[in-house]
Amino acid sequence: MIPPGAPILTADAMRTAEEAVFARGVSQDELMERAGAAVAREAVRFAMGRSVLVLAGPGNNGGDAYVVARHLREAGLDVLVAASGAPKQGAAERMHARWKGPTTSLYGAPVRPVVIDGLFGIGVTRSLERSIAAVLSELVRGAEFTLAIDLPSGMDTDSGDELGAPRGVNATVALGALKPAHVLGDGLSRCGHVLLADIGIPVESAWRSVARPQMETPGPRTHKYSRGLVAVVEGAMPGAGRLAARAAMASGAGYVMLAGPDPAGPAPDALVRRTIDDADDLADFLAGDRIDAVVLGPGLGRDRRAEAFLRAGLAVDKPLVLDGDALSLLGTSAAATLAAREAPVWITPHGGEFDRMFAGTGSKIDRTLQAAASGATVVHKGGDTVIAGPDGRVRVLAGASPWLSTAGTGDVLAGLLGAQIGQGGSGVDPAAAAVWLHGRAAQLAGPAFFADQLVAQLPEACSECL
Ligand SMILES: NC(=O)C1=CN([C@@H]2O[C@H](COP(=O)(O)OP(=O)(O)OC[C@H]3O[C@@H](n4cnc5c(N)ncnc54)[C@H](O)[C@@H]3O)[C@@H](O)[C@H]2O)[C@H](O)CC1
Ligand SMILES: [K+]
Numbered sequence: 001m002i003p004p005g006a007p008i009l010t011a012d013a014m015r016t017a018e019e020a021v022f023a024r025g026v027s028q029d030e031l032m033e034r035a036g037a038a039v040a041r042e043a044v045r046f047a048m049g050r051s052v053l054v055l056a057g058p059g060n061n062g063g064d065a066y067v068v069a070r071h072l073r074e075a076g077l078d079v080l081v082a083a084s085g086a087p088k089q090g091a092a093e094r095m096h097a098r099w100k101g102p103t104t105s106l107y108g109a110p111v112r113p114v115v116i117d118g119l120f121g122i123g124v125t126r127s128l129e130r131s132i133a134a135v136l137s138e139l140v141r142g143a144e145f146t147l148a149i150d151l152p153s154g155m156d157t158d159s160g161d162e163l164g165a166p167r168g169v170n171a172t173v174a175l176g177a178l179k180p181a182h183v184l185g186d187g188l189s190r191c192g193h194v195l196l197a198d199i200g201i202p203v204e205s206a207w208r209s210v211a212r213p214q215m216e217t218p219g220p221r222t223h224k225y226s227r228g229l230v231a232v233v234e235g236a237m238p239g240a241g242r243l244a245a246r247a248a249m250a251s252g253a254g255y256v257m258l259a260g261p262d263p264a265g266p267a268p269d270a271l272v273r274r275t276i277d278d279a280d281d282l283a284d285f286l287a288g289d290r291i292d293a294v295v296l297g298p299g300l301g302r303d304r305r306a307e308a309f310l311r312a313g314l315a316v317d318k319p320l321v322l323d324g325d326a327l328s329l330l331g332t333s334a335a336a337t338l339a340a341r342e343a344p345v346w347i348t349p350h351g352g353e354f355d356r357m358f359a360g361t362g363s364k365i366d367r368t369l370q371a372a373a374s375g376a377t378v379v380h381k382g383g384d385t386v387i388a389g390p391d392g393r394v395r396v397l398a399g400a401s402p403w404l405s406t407a408g409t410g411d412v413l414a415g416l417l418g419a420q421i422g423q424g425g426s427g428v429d430p431a432a433a434a435v436w437l438h439g440r441a442a443q444l445a446g447p448a449f450f451a452d453q454l455v456a457q458l459p460e461a462c463s464e465c466l
Helices: 011-023 028-047 060-074 090-097 130-142 238-249 279-286 304-315 325-340 351-357 364-372 409-422 428-445 451-456 458-463
Strands: 052-056 079-083 103-105 114-118 145-149 171-175 193-197 207-209 229-233 255-260 272-275 293-296 320-322 345-347 377-380 384-388 394-398
Touching: 011 028, 028 060, 028 090, 028 114, 028 145, 028 171, 028 193, 052 060, 052 130, 060 079, 060 090, 060 114, 060 145, 114 130, 229 238, 229 279, 229 409, 238 255, 238 293, 238 409, 238 451, 255 279, 279 304, 293 304, 293 409, 304 320, 304 325, 320 325, 320 409, 325 345, 325 351, 351 364, 351 377, 364 377, 364 384, 364 394, 377 428, 384 428, 394 428, 409 428, 409 451, 428 451, 428 458, 451 458
Parallel strands: 052 079, 052 114, 079 103, 114 145, 145 171, 171 193, 207 394, 229 255, 229 293, 255 272, 293 320, 320 345, 345 377
Antiparallel strands: 377 384, 384 394
Protein backbone atom coordinates (compact mmCIF):
# COMPACT_ATOMS: atom_id res chain seq x y z
CA MET A 1 0.00 0.00 0.00
CA ILE A 2 1.25 3.44 -0.99
CA PRO A 3 -0.43 6.60 0.37
CA PRO A 4 -2.50 8.06 -2.51
CA GLY A 5 -2.08 11.60 -3.81
CA ALA A 6 1.15 12.09 -1.87
CA PRO A 7 4.06 14.20 -3.09
CA ILE A 8 7.19 12.37 -4.29
CA LEU A 9 10.56 14.08 -3.79
CA THR A 10 14.08 13.11 -4.82
CA ALA A 11 16.78 13.08 -2.14
CA ASP A 12 18.02 16.51 -3.27
CA ALA A 13 14.52 17.99 -3.34
CA MET A 14 13.92 16.61 0.17
CA ARG A 15 17.10 18.23 1.44
CA THR A 16 16.08 21.55 -0.14
CA ALA A 17 12.67 21.35 1.55
CA GLU A 18 14.41 20.54 4.84
CA GLU A 19 16.77 23.53 4.44
CA ALA A 20 13.77 25.83 3.96
CA VAL A 21 12.43 24.67 7.34
CA PHE A 22 15.79 25.32 9.01
CA ALA A 23 15.84 28.80 7.42
CA ARG A 24 12.53 29.52 9.19
CA GLY A 25 14.20 28.87 12.53
CA VAL A 26 13.32 25.23 13.20
CA SER A 27 16.41 23.44 14.51
CA GLN A 28 17.77 20.19 13.15
CA ASP A 29 17.22 18.68 16.61
CA GLU A 30 13.55 19.64 16.51
CA LEU A 31 13.05 18.06 13.09
CA MET A 32 14.81 14.89 14.18
CA GLU A 33 12.69 14.74 17.33
CA ARG A 34 9.56 15.03 15.17
CA ALA A 35 10.80 12.32 12.80
CA GLY A 36 11.69 9.95 15.62
CA ALA A 37 8.39 10.57 17.44
CA ALA A 38 6.41 9.91 14.25
CA VAL A 39 8.18 6.60 13.67
CA ALA A 40 7.87 5.63 17.33
CA ARG A 41 4.08 6.14 17.22
CA GLU A 42 3.84 3.50 14.50
CA ALA A 43 6.47 1.27 16.11
CA VAL A 44 4.61 1.11 19.45
CA ARG A 45 1.44 0.03 17.68
CA PHE A 46 3.20 -2.71 15.77
CA ALA A 47 5.47 -3.91 18.60
CA MET A 48 2.56 -4.87 20.85
CA GLY A 49 4.83 -5.28 23.87
CA ARG A 50 7.49 -7.40 22.16
CA SER A 51 11.18 -6.63 22.67
CA VAL A 52 12.74 -4.32 20.11
CA LEU A 53 16.10 -4.10 18.38
CA VAL A 54 16.79 -0.62 16.99
CA LEU A 55 19.51 -0.51 14.32
CA ALA A 56 21.25 2.87 14.32
CA GLY A 57 23.61 4.02 11.55
CA PRO A 58 26.21 6.81 11.47
CA GLY A 59 24.10 9.56 9.85
CA ASN A 60 20.79 11.30 10.45
CA ASN A 61 18.80 8.13 9.81
CA GLY A 62 20.69 6.77 12.82
CA GLY A 63 19.88 10.00 14.68
CA ASP A 64 16.18 9.33 14.08
CA ALA A 65 16.73 5.78 15.33
CA TYR A 66 18.05 6.97 18.73
CA VAL A 67 14.93 9.13 19.14
CA VAL A 68 12.72 6.13 18.31
CA ALA A 69 14.63 3.99 20.81
CA ARG A 70 14.14 6.59 23.55
CA HIS A 71 10.39 6.87 22.93
CA LEU A 72 9.91 3.09 22.84
CA ARG A 73 11.82 2.72 26.10
CA GLU A 74 9.71 5.45 27.69
CA ALA A 75 6.65 3.52 26.51
CA GLY A 76 7.88 0.61 28.62
CA LEU A 77 9.30 -1.64 25.92
CA ASP A 78 12.52 -3.61 26.24
CA VAL A 79 14.77 -1.81 23.73
CA LEU A 80 18.32 -2.61 22.63
CA VAL A 81 20.20 -0.37 20.18
CA ALA A 82 22.60 -2.02 17.72
CA ALA A 83 24.93 0.67 16.38
CA SER A 84 27.15 0.58 13.32
CA GLY A 85 29.53 3.20 14.75
CA ALA A 86 28.31 6.15 16.80
CA PRO A 87 27.24 9.35 15.01
CA LYS A 88 29.99 11.92 15.41
CA GLN A 89 28.33 15.25 14.79
CA GLY A 90 25.25 17.43 14.75
CA ALA A 91 21.76 16.48 15.79
CA ALA A 92 22.47 12.75 15.36
CA GLU A 93 25.30 12.94 17.89
CA ARG A 94 23.06 14.82 20.35
CA MET A 95 20.28 12.20 19.95
CA HIS A 96 22.86 9.50 20.55
CA ALA A 97 23.91 11.28 23.77
CA ARG A 98 20.28 11.34 24.94
CA TRP A 99 19.97 7.57 24.64
CA LYS A 100 20.44 6.06 28.11
CA GLY A 101 19.54 2.46 27.36
CA PRO A 102 21.69 -0.51 26.38
CA THR A 103 23.72 -0.48 23.18
CA THR A 104 25.58 -3.24 21.36
CA SER A 105 27.52 -3.37 18.14
CA LEU A 106 25.66 -4.24 14.95
CA TYR A 107 27.72 -7.36 14.43
CA GLY A 108 27.04 -8.72 17.91
CA ALA A 109 23.31 -7.95 17.85
CA PRO A 110 20.88 -10.70 18.86
CA VAL A 111 17.77 -11.53 16.86
CA ARG A 112 14.71 -9.85 18.40
CA PRO A 113 11.03 -10.07 17.39
CA VAL A 114 10.77 -6.41 16.38
CA VAL A 115 13.45 -4.59 14.36
CA ILE A 116 13.53 -0.85 13.65
CA ASP A 117 15.85 -0.23 10.71
CA GLY A 118 17.61 3.11 11.11
CA LEU A 119 20.98 2.27 9.53
CA PHE A 120 20.71 4.39 6.37
CA GLY A 121 18.03 6.50 4.75
CA ILE A 122 18.25 8.89 1.82
CA GLY A 123 22.00 9.39 2.33
CA VAL A 124 23.06 6.07 0.80
CA THR A 125 25.54 6.76 -1.96
CA ARG A 126 26.84 3.30 -2.80
CA SER A 127 26.08 -0.38 -2.26
CA LEU A 128 26.18 -1.51 1.37
CA GLU A 129 29.26 -3.45 2.37
CA ARG A 130 28.56 -7.11 2.04
CA SER A 131 29.06 -7.74 5.78
CA ILE A 132 26.56 -5.00 6.75
CA ALA A 133 24.00 -6.20 4.20
CA ALA A 134 24.39 -9.76 5.49
CA VAL A 135 23.90 -8.94 9.18
CA LEU A 136 20.96 -6.63 8.35
CA SER A 137 19.33 -9.32 6.28
CA GLU A 138 19.81 -11.91 9.03
CA LEU A 139 18.30 -9.66 11.73
CA VAL A 140 15.31 -8.85 9.52
CA ARG A 141 14.82 -12.49 8.62
CA GLY A 142 14.89 -13.45 12.30
CA ALA A 143 12.36 -10.79 13.30
CA GLU A 144 8.59 -11.11 13.33
CA PHE A 145 8.17 -7.50 12.31
CA THR A 146 10.51 -4.92 10.79
CA LEU A 147 9.77 -1.23 10.43
CA ALA A 148 12.16 0.90 8.33
CA ILE A 149 12.84 4.55 9.09
CA ASP A 150 12.33 6.59 5.90
CA LEU A 151 13.63 3.78 3.64
CA PRO A 152 14.85 0.23 4.09
CA SER A 153 18.64 0.63 4.46
CA GLY A 154 20.43 0.12 1.17
CA MET A 155 18.05 1.66 -1.39
CA ASP A 156 18.94 4.14 -4.09
CA THR A 157 16.50 6.92 -3.16
CA ASP A 158 15.95 8.32 -6.64
CA SER A 159 15.78 5.17 -8.77
CA GLY A 160 14.38 2.51 -6.42
CA ASP A 161 17.33 0.22 -7.18
CA GLU A 162 18.34 -1.88 -4.22
CA LEU A 163 21.89 -1.38 -2.99
CA GLY A 164 21.89 -4.16 -0.40
CA ALA A 165 18.51 -3.52 1.23
CA PRO A 166 17.05 -6.56 2.99
CA ARG A 167 13.97 -8.49 1.92
CA GLY A 168 11.17 -8.83 4.43
CA VAL A 169 10.69 -5.28 5.74
CA ASN A 170 7.00 -5.13 6.70
CA ALA A 171 6.47 -1.39 6.75
CA THR A 172 8.35 1.82 6.05
CA VAL A 173 7.61 5.24 7.50
CA ALA A 174 8.42 7.79 4.78
CA LEU A 175 9.45 11.05 6.44
CA GLY A 176 7.96 14.27 5.08
CA ALA A 177 7.21 12.94 1.58
CA LEU A 178 7.42 9.83 -0.56
CA LYS A 179 10.71 9.31 -2.37
CA PRO A 180 10.96 7.56 -5.78
CA ALA A 181 12.33 4.45 -4.00
CA HIS A 182 8.97 4.01 -2.26
CA VAL A 183 7.16 3.64 -5.58
CA LEU A 184 9.66 2.42 -8.18
CA GLY A 185 11.46 -0.81 -9.06
CA ASP A 186 12.91 -2.87 -6.23
CA GLY A 187 11.37 -0.49 -3.71
CA LEU A 188 7.93 -1.93 -4.46
CA SER A 189 8.86 -5.21 -2.85
CA ARG A 190 11.44 -3.98 -0.32
CA CYS A 191 9.48 -1.25 1.51
CA GLY A 192 6.41 -3.27 2.57
CA HIS A 193 3.47 -1.04 3.52
CA VAL A 194 4.46 2.59 3.15
CA LEU A 195 3.19 5.02 5.77
CA LEU A 196 3.73 8.73 5.34
CA ALA A 197 4.61 10.89 8.36
CA ASP A 198 4.01 14.62 8.25
CA ILE A 199 6.89 16.12 10.21
CA GLY A 200 6.06 19.73 9.41
CA ILE A 201 8.15 20.13 6.27
CA PRO A 202 6.10 21.98 3.62
CA VAL A 203 6.62 20.09 0.38
CA GLU A 204 5.73 21.14 -3.13
CA SER A 205 6.11 18.65 -5.92
CA ALA A 206 4.89 18.16 -9.47
CA TRP A 207 5.30 14.43 -8.80
CA ARG A 208 2.60 12.56 -6.88
CA SER A 209 1.27 9.09 -6.28
CA VAL A 210 -1.98 8.40 -8.15
CA ALA A 211 -5.12 9.20 -6.14
CA ARG A 212 -8.68 7.99 -6.64
CA PRO A 213 -10.22 10.24 -9.31
CA GLN A 214 -13.46 12.15 -8.91
CA MET A 215 -16.03 11.25 -11.57
CA GLU A 216 -19.32 13.02 -12.25
CA THR A 217 -22.75 11.45 -12.23
CA PRO A 218 -24.51 12.49 -15.46
CA GLY A 219 -26.98 15.32 -14.88
CA PRO A 220 -30.48 15.84 -16.32
CA ARG A 221 -29.09 17.69 -19.35
CA THR A 222 -26.37 15.18 -20.10
CA HIS A 223 -26.70 13.31 -23.40
CA LYS A 224 -24.65 10.63 -25.08
CA TYR A 225 -22.51 13.08 -27.05
CA SER A 226 -21.70 15.25 -24.05
CA ARG A 227 -20.26 12.18 -22.33
CA GLY A 228 -17.78 11.73 -25.15
CA LEU A 229 -17.78 9.82 -28.40
CA VAL A 230 -14.79 7.48 -28.52
CA ALA A 231 -13.70 5.93 -31.82
CA VAL A 232 -11.63 2.77 -31.51
CA VAL A 233 -9.74 1.71 -34.61
CA GLU A 234 -9.66 -2.01 -35.17
CA GLY A 235 -7.00 -3.91 -37.07
CA ALA A 236 -5.58 -7.35 -37.68
CA MET A 237 -6.51 -8.73 -34.24
CA PRO A 238 -10.13 -7.65 -33.76
CA GLY A 239 -10.47 -8.91 -30.18
CA ALA A 240 -8.05 -6.23 -28.98
CA GLY A 241 -10.08 -3.39 -30.46
CA ARG A 242 -13.26 -4.85 -29.03
CA LEU A 243 -11.73 -5.04 -25.56
CA ALA A 244 -10.67 -1.40 -25.77
CA ALA A 245 -14.13 -0.41 -27.00
CA ARG A 246 -15.87 -2.33 -24.22
CA ALA A 247 -13.59 -0.77 -21.62
CA ALA A 248 -14.55 2.69 -22.88
CA MET A 249 -18.25 1.71 -22.75
CA ALA A 250 -17.95 0.37 -19.20
CA SER A 251 -16.18 3.44 -17.83
CA GLY A 252 -18.57 6.22 -18.69
CA ALA A 253 -18.19 7.03 -22.41
CA GLY A 254 -21.46 8.20 -23.95
CA TYR A 255 -20.96 6.59 -27.34
CA VAL A 256 -18.35 4.18 -28.62
CA MET A 257 -17.67 3.30 -32.24
CA LEU A 258 -15.48 0.52 -33.50
CA ALA A 259 -14.07 1.18 -36.96
CA GLY A 260 -11.99 -1.12 -39.12
CA PRO A 261 -11.82 -3.32 -42.17
CA ASP A 262 -14.18 -5.88 -40.66
CA PRO A 263 -15.53 -4.78 -37.30
CA ALA A 264 -17.58 -7.92 -36.75
CA GLY A 265 -17.42 -10.45 -33.92
CA PRO A 266 -19.02 -10.73 -30.52
CA ALA A 267 -19.51 -7.43 -28.75
CA PRO A 268 -22.38 -5.62 -27.05
CA ASP A 269 -25.19 -4.40 -29.30
CA ALA A 270 -24.60 -0.89 -27.96
CA LEU A 271 -21.24 -0.83 -29.73
CA VAL A 272 -21.64 0.93 -33.07
CA ARG A 273 -19.53 -0.58 -35.85
CA ARG A 274 -18.26 1.13 -38.95
CA THR A 275 -16.54 -0.58 -41.87
CA ILE A 276 -13.45 1.24 -43.07
CA ASP A 277 -11.90 0.13 -46.35
CA ASP A 278 -8.65 2.06 -46.41
CA ALA A 279 -6.69 4.85 -44.76
CA ASP A 280 -8.50 7.59 -46.68
CA ASP A 281 -11.77 6.21 -45.46
CA LEU A 282 -10.39 6.18 -41.91
CA ALA A 283 -9.20 9.77 -42.20
CA ASP A 284 -12.68 10.88 -43.36
CA PHE A 285 -14.35 8.96 -40.57
CA LEU A 286 -12.07 10.26 -37.81
CA ALA A 287 -12.48 13.84 -39.02
CA GLY A 288 -16.22 13.61 -38.18
CA ASP A 289 -17.33 16.44 -35.89
CA ARG A 290 -18.83 14.30 -33.21
CA ILE A 291 -15.76 12.20 -32.41
CA ASP A 292 -14.09 13.38 -29.21
CA ALA A 293 -11.25 10.88 -28.85
CA VAL A 294 -9.52 8.23 -30.94
CA VAL A 295 -7.89 5.00 -29.72
CA LEU A 296 -5.51 3.42 -32.20
CA GLY A 297 -3.06 0.56 -31.86
CA PRO A 298 -4.58 -2.38 -29.96
CA GLY A 299 -4.36 -5.34 -32.34
CA LEU A 300 -3.66 -2.97 -35.24
CA GLY A 301 -1.01 -5.16 -36.90
CA ARG A 302 2.24 -3.93 -38.35
CA ASP A 303 1.71 -4.27 -42.09
CA ARG A 304 1.41 -1.51 -44.67
CA ARG A 305 -2.24 -0.98 -44.00
CA ALA A 306 -1.51 -0.59 -40.29
CA GLU A 307 1.16 1.98 -41.12
CA ALA A 308 -1.29 3.90 -43.29
CA PHE A 309 -3.92 3.75 -40.52
CA LEU A 310 -1.37 5.11 -38.06
CA ARG A 311 -0.54 8.01 -40.39
CA ALA A 312 -4.25 8.75 -40.75
CA GLY A 313 -4.68 8.71 -36.96
CA LEU A 314 -1.69 10.97 -36.37
CA ALA A 315 -3.04 13.48 -38.89
CA VAL A 316 -6.39 13.85 -37.11
CA ASP A 317 -6.87 16.96 -35.04
CA LYS A 318 -8.44 15.12 -32.06
CA PRO A 319 -7.19 13.74 -28.74
CA LEU A 320 -5.48 10.45 -29.61
CA VAL A 321 -4.39 7.39 -27.62
CA LEU A 322 -1.65 5.30 -29.24
CA ASP A 323 -1.07 1.81 -27.86
CA GLY A 324 0.30 -1.61 -28.80
CA ASP A 325 1.22 -2.03 -32.47
CA ALA A 326 1.01 1.72 -33.09
CA LEU A 327 3.92 2.11 -30.67
CA SER A 328 5.93 -0.62 -32.38
CA LEU A 329 5.35 1.13 -35.71
CA LEU A 330 6.53 4.45 -34.26
CA GLY A 331 9.73 2.73 -33.12
CA THR A 332 12.85 4.84 -32.76
CA SER A 333 11.27 7.79 -34.58
CA ALA A 334 8.58 8.08 -31.88
CA ALA A 335 9.91 11.29 -30.30
CA ALA A 336 10.16 13.13 -33.63
CA THR A 337 6.79 11.88 -34.89
CA LEU A 338 4.99 12.79 -31.67
CA ALA A 339 6.68 16.19 -31.52
CA ALA A 340 5.42 16.94 -35.04
CA ARG A 341 1.80 16.41 -33.99
CA GLU A 342 -0.10 19.39 -32.64
CA ALA A 343 -3.23 17.83 -31.18
CA PRO A 344 -2.92 16.11 -27.78
CA VAL A 345 -1.61 12.55 -27.76
CA TRP A 346 -1.19 9.90 -25.07
CA ILE A 347 1.00 6.82 -25.47
CA THR A 348 0.78 3.72 -23.27
CA PRO A 349 3.98 1.67 -23.67
CA HIS A 350 5.04 -1.17 -21.41
CA GLY A 351 8.75 -1.36 -20.56
CA GLY A 352 9.80 -3.21 -23.72
CA GLU A 353 7.88 -0.87 -26.04
CA PHE A 354 9.22 2.15 -24.18
CA ASP A 355 12.83 0.99 -24.54
CA ARG A 356 12.37 0.42 -28.27
CA MET A 357 11.05 3.97 -28.72
CA PHE A 358 13.18 6.08 -26.41
CA ALA A 359 16.76 6.16 -25.15
CA GLY A 360 16.99 8.20 -21.97
CA THR A 361 18.92 8.03 -18.73
CA GLY A 362 18.19 7.99 -15.03
CA SER A 363 15.27 6.59 -13.07
CA LYS A 364 12.00 5.40 -14.62
CA ILE A 365 10.54 8.80 -13.70
CA ASP A 366 13.44 10.65 -15.37
CA ARG A 367 13.21 8.56 -18.54
CA THR A 368 9.44 8.92 -18.77
CA LEU A 369 9.74 12.70 -18.37
CA GLN A 370 12.37 12.77 -21.12
CA ALA A 371 9.95 10.91 -23.42
CA ALA A 372 7.15 13.33 -22.52
CA ALA A 373 9.31 16.21 -23.73
CA SER A 374 8.10 15.04 -27.18
CA GLY A 375 4.76 16.62 -26.30
CA ALA A 376 2.99 13.31 -25.62
CA THR A 377 1.66 12.31 -22.23
CA VAL A 378 3.43 9.04 -21.54
CA VAL A 379 1.89 6.20 -19.54
CA HIS A 380 4.90 3.97 -18.90
CA LYS A 381 3.28 0.77 -17.65
CA GLY A 382 4.52 -1.85 -15.22
CA GLY A 383 4.21 -2.87 -11.58
CA ASP A 384 5.18 0.78 -11.13
CA THR A 385 3.23 2.74 -13.75
CA VAL A 386 4.77 6.17 -14.30
CA ILE A 387 2.70 8.83 -16.06
CA ALA A 388 4.56 11.94 -17.23
CA GLY A 389 3.20 14.97 -19.05
CA PRO A 390 5.01 17.49 -21.23
CA ASP A 391 4.32 20.06 -18.48
CA GLY A 392 6.62 18.13 -16.11
CA ARG A 393 3.86 16.65 -13.97
CA VAL A 394 4.28 13.02 -12.89
CA ARG A 395 1.83 10.53 -11.37
CA VAL A 396 2.89 7.08 -10.19
CA LEU A 397 0.71 4.08 -9.40
CA ALA A 398 2.74 1.51 -7.52
CA GLY A 399 1.86 -2.03 -6.65
CA ALA A 400 -1.05 -2.80 -8.99
CA SER A 401 -2.23 -6.42 -9.02
CA PRO A 402 0.40 -8.70 -10.59
CA TRP A 403 -2.54 -10.61 -12.12
CA LEU A 404 -2.74 -7.77 -14.63
CA SER A 405 0.11 -9.49 -16.46
CA THR A 406 -2.25 -11.22 -18.87
CA ALA A 407 -3.14 -10.64 -22.53
CA GLY A 408 -5.59 -7.85 -23.27
CA THR A 409 -5.28 -5.80 -20.09
CA GLY A 410 -3.31 -3.17 -22.03
CA ASP A 411 -6.15 -2.92 -24.56
CA VAL A 412 -8.52 -2.33 -21.65
CA LEU A 413 -6.32 0.51 -20.38
CA ALA A 414 -6.21 2.11 -23.84
CA GLY A 415 -10.01 2.06 -24.01
CA LEU A 416 -10.33 3.45 -20.50
CA LEU A 417 -8.00 6.28 -21.42
CA GLY A 418 -10.05 6.95 -24.56
CA ALA A 419 -13.18 7.34 -22.43
CA GLN A 420 -11.40 9.67 -20.01
CA ILE A 421 -9.99 11.99 -22.66
CA GLY A 422 -13.28 11.85 -24.58
CA GLN A 423 -14.82 13.58 -21.56
CA GLY A 424 -12.23 16.35 -21.61
CA GLY A 425 -9.17 16.79 -19.49
CA SER A 426 -5.60 17.08 -20.58
CA GLY A 427 -2.20 15.68 -19.75
CA VAL A 428 -1.65 13.45 -16.72
CA ASP A 429 -5.10 13.80 -15.09
CA PRO A 430 -7.19 11.61 -17.42
CA ALA A 431 -4.29 9.17 -17.62
CA ALA A 432 -4.09 8.91 -13.83
CA ALA A 433 -7.86 8.37 -13.68
CA ALA A 434 -7.65 5.58 -16.27
CA VAL A 435 -4.73 3.92 -14.48
CA TRP A 436 -6.54 4.12 -11.12
CA LEU A 437 -9.72 2.56 -12.55
CA HIS A 438 -7.67 -0.17 -14.21
CA GLY A 439 -5.84 -0.98 -10.97
CA ARG A 440 -9.01 -0.92 -8.90
CA ALA A 441 -10.89 -3.15 -11.37
CA ALA A 442 -8.00 -5.62 -11.10
CA GLN A 443 -8.28 -5.64 -7.31
CA LEU A 444 -12.00 -6.24 -7.58
CA ALA A 445 -11.44 -9.04 -10.11
CA GLY A 446 -9.20 -10.91 -7.65
CA PRO A 447 -6.80 -13.61 -8.83
CA ALA A 448 -6.47 -15.33 -12.22
CA PHE A 449 -8.89 -13.10 -14.13
CA PHE A 450 -8.75 -12.49 -17.87
CA ALA A 451 -9.16 -9.15 -19.60
CA ASP A 452 -12.90 -9.51 -20.30
CA GLN A 453 -13.45 -9.97 -16.56
CA LEU A 454 -11.47 -6.81 -15.88
CA VAL A 455 -13.92 -4.89 -18.07
CA ALA A 456 -16.78 -6.39 -16.08
CA GLN A 457 -15.42 -4.77 -12.88
CA LEU A 458 -15.13 -1.27 -14.34
CA PRO A 459 -18.64 -0.01 -13.44
CA GLU A 460 -17.98 -1.01 -9.82
CA ALA A 461 -14.60 0.77 -9.86
CA CYS A 462 -16.32 3.86 -11.33
CA SER A 463 -18.98 3.79 -8.62
CA GLU A 464 -16.24 4.31 -6.02
CA CYS A 465 -15.31 7.59 -7.74
CA LEU A 466 -18.74 9.24 -7.62
N1 LIG B 1 13.84 14.22 5.14
C1 LIG B 1 14.14 15.06 6.07
O1 LIG B 1 14.02 16.21 5.87
C2 LIG B 1 14.65 14.57 7.32
C3 LIG B 1 15.45 13.47 7.32
N2 LIG B 1 15.96 12.95 8.43
C4 LIG B 1 16.62 11.69 8.38
O2 LIG B 1 17.89 11.86 7.79
C5 LIG B 1 18.11 10.84 6.85
C6 LIG B 1 19.19 11.23 5.92
O3 LIG B 1 20.33 11.43 6.69
P1 LIG B 1 21.81 11.53 6.10
O4 LIG B 1 22.68 11.78 7.24
O5 LIG B 1 21.80 12.50 4.99
O6 LIG B 1 22.03 10.13 5.47
P2 LIG B 1 21.93 8.63 6.08
O7 LIG B 1 21.68 8.62 7.51
O8 LIG B 1 20.97 7.92 5.20
O9 LIG B 1 23.34 8.00 5.79
C7 LIG B 1 24.48 8.82 5.77
C8 LIG B 1 25.67 8.16 6.33
O10 LIG B 1 25.90 6.90 5.79
C9 LIG B 1 27.11 6.89 5.05
N3 LIG B 1 26.88 6.01 3.91
C10 LIG B 1 26.20 6.25 2.81
N4 LIG B 1 26.16 5.16 2.02
C11 LIG B 1 26.84 4.19 2.70
C12 LIG B 1 27.14 2.84 2.43
N5 LIG B 1 26.74 2.25 1.30
N6 LIG B 1 27.82 2.14 3.32
C13 LIG B 1 28.25 2.70 4.47
N7 LIG B 1 28.01 3.99 4.78
C14 LIG B 1 27.30 4.72 3.90
C15 LIG B 1 27.36 8.33 4.71
O11 LIG B 1 28.70 8.55 4.45
C16 LIG B 1 26.87 8.98 5.98
O12 LIG B 1 27.81 8.88 7.01
C17 LIG B 1 16.78 10.61 6.27
O13 LIG B 1 16.66 9.40 5.56
C18 LIG B 1 15.90 10.67 7.50
O14 LIG B 1 15.90 9.41 8.16
C19 LIG B 1 15.84 13.78 9.66
O15 LIG B 1 16.17 13.20 10.79
C20 LIG B 1 14.50 14.45 9.73
C21 LIG B 1 14.32 15.32 8.56
K1 LIG C 1 16.50 2.96 7.22
